[in-house]
Amino acid sequence: MSGLFTPEAVAELRHELRTPLNLIIGYGEMLLEDATDDERRSALERTLSAGRDLLGLINAAVPPSRGEITAPEFEALRASLREPHARILAATSELLTEEHADGDAEFDRDVRRVRSAAERLMTVELPQGGGASRLAFTVEHPTLEHTSEHGAAPVANILVVDDQEDNRAVLDRRLRRQGHTVECASGGHAALARLRAAPFDLVLLDVLMPDLDGLAVLERLKADPATRDIPVIMISALDDVASVVRCIERGAEDHLPKPFDPVLLRARIGACLEKKRLRDVELEYLREVERVIQAAKAVEAGTYASGDLAEVSHRGDELGRLARVFDAMADHVRAREARLKDQVEALRREIATVTAAAQPDGPREAPTLPSGAVLADRYEIHEEIGSGGMGMVYRALDRQLNEQVAIKTLRAETLADPGVLERFKSEIRLARHISSKHVVRTHDIGEHRGVYYLTMEYVEGITVRSLLDTRGKLGVAPTLAIASQLAQSLAAAHEQGVIHRDIKPQNLLLDATGVLKVMDFGVARLQGHQTHLTEVGTLVGTPSYMAPEQLLSENFDERADLFSMGVVLFECLTGRLPFEGTTIVSIIAHLMRDEAPAPSSLNRDVPADVSALVLRLLSKDPGARPASAAEVVRLLSGLG
C-alpha cells in the first residue's frame, strides 16, 4: 500500500494541511498582538512556535516542487506532527483555564478556533487506495474532503461524550464525514440521559470528565440490561497500560489514546460496529428461533393462532421460510383437526346407536376356557367376548397388574409345526414395538394345558363389523374418521416392519368415543401361512379383504394392507363388498379379474375425491396404490 498519489491529490493534501495551519498562525498572531499579560503572551508564543514547526514539517515533507507522496511518507509526516500538535493543545489549554474576571468571550472563542484547527490538522488523511485507483479518485473525488468518506464501513448512530467542546467538535465532524450520525454529550450525566432516551450503536467515551467520569459512566452502562450491549470505545489522553486495562475490565470494547490517529479511529470504530452488527444479528436470530419454538409448543397445546410468527416470517432467510411453512402448516393442522373431530363425532353417534344392540361377532362355539378358569396363575377368565378364525376371545383379569385384558386362544392345530410357533412368537415381539394409540397392544404369548393364548389390551367397544351389520353402511364423515385412524395405525406398524395381513372390519375396534384400534397385528402371520390360493382348501374365513398378490403368493409387502383398507372403506361407504360372490372361488375370481365399481356410483353422497382414493387403494397393481400408509394419511388430510 505504498502507492503513489497524483499531483492533484498532493495539491489537495497540501491544501488540507495548510488551511488549518493558516488559522493556527493567523489567529495566534492576532491574539498575540492583543495580549498584554506575560502568561498569555508566553502561551501564545508557544502556540505560534508549534504552529511554525508544523508548517516546517509539512513543507519539508511536501515541498511545492513535489507532486507525489507515498503512503509511508505521509504516515511518517503525520507521526511527526503529533508532538507540535500536543504543544498547541497544552498551550491553548493554559489560555482557556486561566482565570479571567473580565470574561473575555472573544478571546476564548479565538483560542478554541486555534485548538480546533490543530485537531483538524491531525485528521487529514490520504485518499484511500494507491496509484491504481488514482484516476477514479481524481475524477470522482476531486478533494480530500470527500475522499475520506469512501469505503464500505458500516454506518452507525454514535454518541460522543467529552467535556471538551473542541474534542467533541472534531469527533463530530470526523464521524459525520464517515457517514455516521452523531450526537454529543458534554458530560457523564448528560450521556446517560441520552442513552436512556434513544438507541445508539456505539459510544465514544472520554475518561476524564468533571461531573461523572468515563469509567463511572461505563460501569453504569454495563450494569443496565438496556444499554449493556452497546459497545463503548474509551478515549483518553491517559495512554498507560493500567488505564487501558481498567477500561477493558469494566467492559469497554476498545481504548484509543488522545490525540487519536484518524485512520486508527476509523478502523477501530469499523471493527466495533461490525462486531456489534454480528452480535445483533445473532441475538435477533436466537430470538426468532425462540418464537418458532414457542409457536410449536402453542400448537401442541392447541393455543396457536396463525400469524403469531408474522414477525419472523418476513425474514428472507431459511428461518423466515421455516416460519411461513410452519404458519401454513399450523393452519392446515388446525383445519384438519377440526374436520377429524367432526368425523369422529359422526362416528361416535353411529356407534352410540348400535352399542345397545351389539352382539358378539361370529359363530358361537363351545368355550375352550370356562368362566373362572385361571391361566398361568395370573389371568382370571371372566367371560367370552368373541370368537374368530383362530379361536375364542375372553375378557380376563390380570391378577398381577390388576387390570382387564383380552385373551385370545389359538387353535392347537395352527401351532403344530414348531417352526410356525417360533415365527409367530417373533412376529408378536415385533408387533409389540408398534407405538400407536390406534393399535390394540399385544402383551404376551403363553400356553395353558396345551392351549396357546395371547394376552392383549382390553378395549371396551364394538367392531366395525358390528357397526356395519347394524347400520348397513356408514356416512362419509364416519368412514373418513375410520380411514384416517386406520391409515395412522398402518403407518406406525409398517414403520416397524410389521404387515397386518388381515385388515377387515372384524379387526377394527371402536371405543365409545370413536377412537379406532386395530387388533391382531402379527397374528395373521399364523393364518397367512395357510391362506394363499394354493392352499385354498384350508382358507379360514373369507378372502374378500385380501389383496390379489397376497392371495397368489407369500411375496407381498405392506401395500397389501392398503388394498384391504380399500375394501373396508368401500364397504363402509356402500354397504357392500367391491368383489361379491356366493362362493369363495367366485369372490376370488372377481377380485383377481374385475375392477371395483366407483363407490360414488353406488352412493351419491360419496365425494369424487374420496371415491377416487378408495379405487386407488383397490388397484390390482400394488404400484398403482398410494406408496405407503403414511402417504394415505397425507392424502386423507386433504379430503373432507
Added chain:
Amino acid sequence: MPRILLVEDNEMNRDMLSRRLVRKGFEVALAVDGHEGVAMAAAGGFDLILMDMSLPEIDGWEATRLVREAEAGAGTHVPIIALTAHAMSGDREKAMAAGCDDYDTKPVELDRLLGKIQALLVSPA
C-alpha cells in the same frame, strides 16, 4: 481608507484575515464564493481584491477571468492577489495567467501580504 474585497469560502479564514486587515486600517468587504465575488467586483468601489483560489462553484482562477472580462468592457483594472494553500510550483504562473497581479500562499504571513497589498495600491499594475 483603502477598500479590499476578500473572496474566501472558509468562514474562519474569512473571519481571521478580515479582522487582521481591519486592524491594519483597511475597509474589508466579504464574498463567500466565486459568483458573489464576481458580482461584488462588478459593482465596483474596491481598491484591491484578495481572491482565494479554492472556491466552490467557480474557483478563484475562473472568478478572476470573469472579473477581468467585465473590466475589459469598462476599461478599469482592480488589482487581484491570489491566495492559495496548495503552494504548488506553477501556481503563481497559473494565477498570473488568469489575470492576477500577485500571488501569496497560506498560511498567510501578514507582513508579506501587507507588503504586496501596499505595492499594488501605490502603483496599480
